[in-house]
Amino acid sequence: MFLIIEMNWTGGIHAPGNSATTQVVARAFPDQRVRVIAEASHIAELTSDPFLSELPNVEFRAIPAYDMLRGKLHLVSFRRMAREFWVLARAIREVESDEAVHVFLLSTTSTAIFVCRWLLRLFRHRTLAFQIGLHGNLNDILGWRPLNPLTRRYDMRSALTARCVDRLRFLVLDESIRDEMGRILPAAIGLLDVLPLPLNSSEVGRKIPLVLSEPVRIGFVGLATQAKGIDIFLDVARAIRKQFGDRFEFHLIGRLQEGTEPLSLDVLAHKASHRMISREEFSGRLSKLHYVMLPFRSGYYNLSASGALIDALVWEIPVIAMRIPLVERLFTDYGDIGYLCSDRADIISAIADIAKLDTTHYDAQVAAIAAAGKDRLPHSLAPRYRAMILCSDTGRGGRTHGATPKTEPRGAPLDRPLPSRQTTFRQ
Numbered sequence: 001m002f003l004i005i006e007m008n009w010t011g012g013i014h015a016p017g018n019s020a021t022t023q024v025v026a027r028a029f030p031d032q033r034v035r036v037i038a039e040a041s042h043i044a045e046l047t048s049d050p051f052l053s054e055l056p057n058v059e060f061r062a063i064p065a066y067d068m069l070r071g072k073l074h075l076v077s078f079r080r081m082a083r084e085f086w087v088l089a090r091a092i093r094e095v096e097s098d099e100a101v102h103v104f105l106l107s108t109t110s111t112a113i114f115v116c117r118w119l120l121r122l123f124r125h126r127t128l129a130f131q132i133g134l135h136g137n138l139n140d141i142l143g144w145r146p147l148n149p150l151t152r153r154y155d156m157r158s159a160l161t162a163r164c165v166d167r168l169r170f171l172v173l174d175e176s177i178r179d180e181m182g183r184i185l186p187a188a189i190g191l192l193d194v195l196p197l198p199l200n201s202s203e204v205g206r207k208i209p210l211v212l213s214e215p216v217r218i219g220f221v222g223l224a225t226q227a228k229g230i231d232i233f234l235d236v237a238r239a240i241r242k243q244f245g246d247r248f249e250f251h252l253i254g255r256l257q258e259g260t261e262p263l264s265l266d267v268l269a270h271k272a273s274h275r276m277i278s279r280e281e282f283s284g285r286l287s288k289l290h291y292v293m294l295p296f297r298s299g300y301y302n303l304s305a306s307g308a309l310i311d312a313l314v315w316e317i318p319v320i321a322m323r324i325p326l327v328e329r330l331f332t333d334y335g336d337i338g339y340l341c342s343d344r345a346d347i348i349s350a351i352a353d354i355a356k357l358d359t360t361h362y363d364a365q366v367a368a369i370a371a372a373g374k375d376r377l378p379h380s381l382a383p384r385y386r387a388m389i390l391c392s393d394t395g396r397g398g399r400t401h402g403a404t405p406k407t408e409p410r411g412a413p414l415d416r417p418l419p420s421r422q423t424t425f426r427q
Helices: 015-028 040-047 078-093 110-122 136-141 156-161 175-184 186-191 230-247 279-286 307-314 325-334 344-354 359-374 378-394
Strands: 002-005 034-039 058-063 101-105 128-133 168-172 192-194 216-224 248-256 291-294 319-322 338-341
Touching: 002 015, 002 078, 015 034, 015 040, 015 378, 034 040, 034 078, 040 058, 078 101, 078 110, 101 110, 110 128, 110 156, 110 168, 128 378, 136 156, 136 175, 156 186, 168 175, 168 186, 175 186, 175 192, 175 325, 186 192, 216 230, 216 279, 216 307, 230 248, 230 344, 248 279, 291 307, 307 319, 307 325, 307 359, 319 325, 319 344, 325 338, 325 359, 338 344
Parallel strands: 002 034, 002 101, 034 058, 101 128, 128 168, 168 192, 216 248, 216 291, 291 319, 319 338
Antiparallel strands: none
């Protein structure tokens, strides 16, 4: 049985990605029960996706919301750690003792990683394994660390460099992230699996094909931060508008970051604000873009996937992107999905090329990024995920991933169907 657990996010935050990831697991193991455990408002968002809710082996269980430190995954909190222990231990206890249990944390804090280690000891007589998803908070291994030695003992760098524990592995979202992790923390490389963040099937294929025509609409997608290059985007927009006038429009499809210095936004085709826009408004505005600009700086996105890149794949929008490993790999695998640039001057040169309105070239770019998106649909990634888990399951009993087990694991292994049964939740 799979327990897919989201303890950190509520409502629609990360719901599309969490839904798609759950679909990958459920499709990879159609004979296994997949129980999704999350706060009620997040479950409501997940169940609104018919591609997930209609899967026969998926069930849901709500847990109470935890409002303290919401969104602050980088902080070490022992109170939150106690809550994580309670949620995870209860979830495992509610599964029949003869079942093999694979726990998948969709997101994590550093303290939750330590909790998983302790639970493997507590439930050592059960067939139990943990897989922990690492996202943008993986960047917590860099830079400042708590001065308090006790808090420092439980931060993210400590969590990822602690002694290896059998049946606990980490999942990152791109090979480039795994490579960077190997450079920073060589000891962790053997604990990492890679699965690209899957696309939300409910949005794929909804875009009405666009003809490359004036005004050409170029967008910056998501939260406007320096790490994502909002200043570069606005600077380029001013230069292009000065050179080409109304032949180009620049859009911010997202919101401004709270607490940042005021930005000069007069170059945008619309008024920007700090408010969170609805998914419907977000999708509607995104679908009208000809290009998505990704002026990322090297640093944050060396250890994190990009939601803006995922949105470009979903809506089949070619990209104008800075040359970082995350994006370079996509160009290497799928060819001409837009423009790969080294600096601001390269971006301006790329947009000058777009001004030629070569519709044949543009249509080829759209086809290339559409092909990249199809390979990231849940049903496309399911075989890859199944092979990953069965390889890990074979390796239980030893620390080497993929090694032959010393003993036959207890309970039903994940490559055999479990007997179907009606689920009841103890309150």
